[in-house]
Amino acid sequence: MSETTKHIKHVLSENPVTLVAAALFAFFVLVAIFGPWLAPYDPLASDTVTALKPPSLQHWFGTDALGRDILSRTLVATRLDLGIAVSAVVLSFAIGISLGLAAGYFGGWWDIGVIRLADTIMAFPLFVLAMGIVAALGNTVGNIVLATAIINLPFYVRVARAETNVRRSAGFIEAARLSGNSDLRILAVHLFPNILPPAMVQVSLNMGWAILNAAGLSFIGLGVRPPTPEWGILVAEGAQFIVSGEWWVSFFPGAVLMLAVFSFNLLGDALRDIFDPRKRT
């Protein structure tokens, strides 16, 4: 254990930005939990008197075309955006890891079928596929989660399959099989813990991308419906005002979104350095 802590200390000292990223991550989690209480105004309350006002002491992030407080809307949106990303990643983790484990362990038709499924998903530009899925299944938040989960599936399948494949006939698995463990038990108790570290790295690398993807879908008008505050929609609402100079409507939600994705990606890189130093680039 002291080896691990030493290694973590080494990774942190080599790249102090990681600490900043961790702090930012904690900040976003707190905002996601307490956002609605932190918001100074009602995120949906419009007020024509204060419409399209630049940032001021009353409205730190300014107000939008309907006079709604952008700071409040951005704060409240955090929970929805992180919620979509976390549920999507959890869903693709659960399905992808199970499929990958089965493919790597049983081989044969399982393997062929699962790999073909992953390859077929990867044969699409992933954002376009997500767009097609939401368009076909219906314009709801649930379908945004599903579409984001589907396009992330192949990464988990590949990690789980590769890691299972090399251990399938390892000594400890043979031993477990000979002492009468069922396949299911071997998969769950002996193989799953072994593929957890690389899978967790994949999760942290995926989170930022899942947020970007969900926000992008909302930006083009899929999934979350206005007036619900969501970062992609907030940016889209301000897009028309950019050419006339009202920059704050899009800028603040966009910058917060970028910061969130940035901190997730930095943390992902750090986790990878800790768990899998070989993959470092």
Add this chain to the structure above:
Amino acid sequence: MLKLIAKRLLAALPNLVGVVIITFMLTRALPGDPAAYFAGGAATPEAVEQVRKQLGLDRSLPEQFFLYVGGLFRGDFGTSLTTGQPVLQELLTRLPASVEMVLLALVVACSIALPLGVMAATKPGSWIDQLCRLVTTAGVSLPTFFTGLLLAYVFYFLLGWAPAPLGRLDPVFSPPPTVTGLYLIDGLLGGDSGLWWAAFKQLILPTLTMALFVLAPIARMTRASMLQVLSSDFVRTARASGLSNTTVRVRYALRNALLPVVTTLGMVFGFMLGSSVIIEKVFGWPGVGSYAIDALTASDYAPVQGFVLAMGVLFVLLNLLVDLLYTLIDPRISLGASS
């Protein structure tokens, strides 16, 4: 060599089939009854039944699939409800706008990312390496719609350097006579320098937005692969033999380091096709992506599905192209095949 190319072609086939199957499943997953939908809101039950027959929706699913594939072979991607035009034809007229942006963005991204990655790898730990690290991490964190709007604000509203972010050409100009559909090439062929310049100015911001997004994976891969090659034995031998630094880096290391970079181009194309949808919306770019978005907002599903299918097929073909390119430039592969 030929055998190898044939093998690559065959390997792309299952992906193509998979793309068609998934798009078919998406057309059948439409909310509600597609027949009632295509017959229109005011249709009588008889009319709906007739449309159902016409679309083949009364048959079994496998039969429907073969009808669908047969339609695709005849170039039948369905008809747009809002414009009444065949989807394939509309996609084809709008494709050049998207292609022009994507290709230019690829050129811009490569011409920045390759030197950056190489310089970062030759001096690990230096300021340029830190810069490369920052660019690669920040680049993948940038929401393209945000960078696009930011660039439009700074370069159009504040500085006035770029034209209004609305479309491919200022309305003052009329498009050049269509030869390739790419305004930069058609403008050159037409010999109208004013028109060429106007088209070029419109292209700068959307292209830059996309280039900033795909810069990161290319720079990251170049740096990693260059680092690996630079630490290999043959580079050490070349150095020890007294070859100049430039010769070692460019002729020995870079040529080998580029191979893995070429393989990432497939992934980069995927990023570009996906982000082009968003960038086209931001800049009012009349490409295939904004066509699909317009159809989406009008609940017109045939163009969306045509778009997803076309992008899937295009992406498979681009990956095939990257594979073939790799086969052509890697001497070890052709050697292995002929022996």
